[in-house]
Amino acid sequence: MEVKKVNADPTKAFFVHTITRDIKLEDCILDLIDNSLDGARDLLGSPEPSLERAINFSKYEVAIEFSEEQFLIRDNCGGISLDDAINYAFTFGRREADDPDAYSIGVYGIGMKRSVFKLGDDIVIRSTRPQPKKGAGEEPFKVTIDVPGWLRSNVWDFDLDSAEPLSAPGVEIVVKSLRENISAEFSNPAFENRLRRILSRDYSRFIEYGLTIRVNGKKVKAFEFNLLISDAIKPFHGEFTLKGVRVQIIAGMAARPSDTQDPDDEGEKEDRSGWYVLCNDRMVLAADKSELTGWGYEQKNRWHPQYRGFIGIILFSAQRADQLPLTTTKRNIDRDHEIYKLALARMIELTRDWIDYTNRRKSALDEAKSIERTAVYVPAFTTPTNKQQVYPRLTSAPRAQDVTIQYSKPLRVVRELAQRFGEPGMSAREVGSKSFDYAHRELVGGGD
Ligand SMILES: Nc1ncnc2c1ncn2[C@@H]1O[C@H](COP(=O)(O)OP(=O)(O)OP(=O)(O)O)[C@@H](O)[C@H]1O
Ligand SMILES: [Mg+2]
Known part of the structure; x- marks a missing residue:
């Protein structure tokens, strides 16, 4: 029989439904803000994200x-x-040849389109670009999308026209004819409060570094990441780099652990404890207490209110955002990613130090509290580099008997292990101790 072709073109309606279905409204707004920040980062010369360095x-x-x-x-x-608008910004998905900008969070080439389609039917996107040189000005333009009309037509292009310039170089997106559920959320004051809380937390460092975000006219304030510091309490602050991805970690005590032993006690409404995972400055997980960040991993150390007070912040940064352990909504981690697996082992160890302290603390509560009271809060990002978390030594707690173990191994295999532990420069003594902890955790589980 003569070979014929069957038509497998996607219908536009199916396509739009698919890309917008699994993303939440607040995440759409975050996607649009990410685009603005990528624009700003580009103007600032694409600086590398860093937990310590402020970018203005x-x-x-x-x-x-x-x-x-x-x-x-x-x-x-x-x-x-x-030029970008015509050739690239409005296409659905990046073409192979389009490399993402250095350290951008934009990677897939879908965020803006997915967000505006999710919001409503009448979309106008305006842009005014700064003039690089006198006389070489860019023409301000607008792209208009009438979604029902676009769905009916056979072409995928959108209309681009010249437009009045915006008051400052930038982008303005207006969406009208909102979808019914979106309009209902926007008229609910609880939504605005929730959005403010998310923005304050997720863009905390940008706001600290001077960025202004306004929601319905009012500035969003930065959520403060503070940790306790004293002679007896020191947060961990370290980093490693693997295959072009830099991983920076800060972890320590952000508040006194709660005294309650009741696992059902949810305590304060917004518990800030847990892990904060960022990729190229995008907050992917916040105050996470799930298996994804090691709590309850392999059935061990499930989150419990006793552990309240711990905060860990981990930033993955890479020139190419597609090397980061991210899912496409940027609201979840790719846990099978090689670098994430390595980081997770480190996160579990750091969490473990805290869990052990909260256990020891139970039998020497008064002593622990009086030592904790002498600590002061400092912004987490200004804490000094420190390879080992330190928590108070409690003399009134019963002490287990220690023994010293000594053995020798070929240097090569010790270095191999150090590499796998994520710190190639680690001392042999530390490799020995970590290998022991690792074997103990794997075979015995639980604490020491
Ligand atoms: N506010 C903005 N300022 C400057 N450029 C923007 C802005 N919004 C969008 N763009 C441009 O449009 C492009 C497409 O944006 P879109 O969000 O659809 O994809 P992306 O950011 O490249 O990738 P992702 O799907 O991961 O978000 C961006 O790469 C950027 O060049
Ligand atoms: Mg984007």
């Missing part, structure tokens, strides 16, 4: 306004060039 974002502002009728986001972060 004080010139940049993102304003978000919403009501039952419409959504608006406007930034002054440099805008989209006409």
Whole structure:
């Protein structure tokens, strides 16, 4: 029989439904803000993200306004060039040849389109680009998408026209004819409060570094990451690099552990304890207490209110965002990613130090509390580099008898292990101790 072709073109409606289905409204807004921040980062010369180094974002502002009728986001972060708009910014998904900008969080080429389609039917995206040289100005433009009309037509292109310039170089997106569920969320004051809390937490470092985010006219304040420090309490602060991905970790005591032993006691409404995982500065997991960050991993050390008070922050950064352990919604971690697996082993160890302390503390509570009271809060990102978390030594706690173990092994295999532990420069003594802890955890489980 003569070979014929069957038509497998996706219908536009199916395509739009698929890309918008699994993303939450607040995550769409985060995607749009990420684009603004990628724009600003680009204008600042694509600096490498770092837990310690402040990048000056004080010139940049993102304003978000919403009501039952419409959504608006406007930034002054440099805008989209006409050329990029025509060839690349509006395509669904990146082409192979398009490399992401250094250290950007944009990677898939879908975020903006997915967000506006999720919001409503009447979309206008305007952009004004700064003039690099006198006379070489970019023409301000707008892209208009009438979603029902676009769904009916056979072409995938959108209309681009010239437009009045915005008051500052940047992008403005206005969506009207909102979907019913979106409009209902926007008119619910609880949504605005939740969004503010998320933005304050997820963009905390940008806001600290000067960025202004306004929601319905009011500035969002930065959530403060503070840790306790004294002679007896010292947070961990270290890093390692593997295959082009830099991993920085800060972990320590952010508050006194709770005294309650009741696992059902949820305590304060917003418990900030847990792990915060960032990829190229994007907050992917916040205050996480799940298996993903090691709690209850292989059935061990499930989260319990006794452990409240611990905060760990881990930043993965890579020139190419596609090397990061991220899922496409950027709201979850790819736990099978090689670098994440290595980092997780480190996170579990750090969590373990805290768990052990909260256990020891139970039998010497008064002594622990009086030592803890002498500690002071400092911003987590300013804590000094420190290879070992330190928690109070409690003299009134019963002490287990220690023995010293000595053995020799070929240098090569010791270095191999150090590499696998994520710190090639680690001392042989530390490799020995970690190997013991590792074997103990694997074979015996639980504490020491
Ligand atoms: N506010 C903005 N300022 C400057 N450029 C922008 C802005 N919004 C979008 N862009 C440009 O449009 C492109 C497409 O954005 P989109 O969010 O769809 O994909 P992405 O950011 O490349 O990848 P991802 O799907 O991971 O978000 C961006 O790469 C960027 O060049
Ligand atoms: Mg994006």
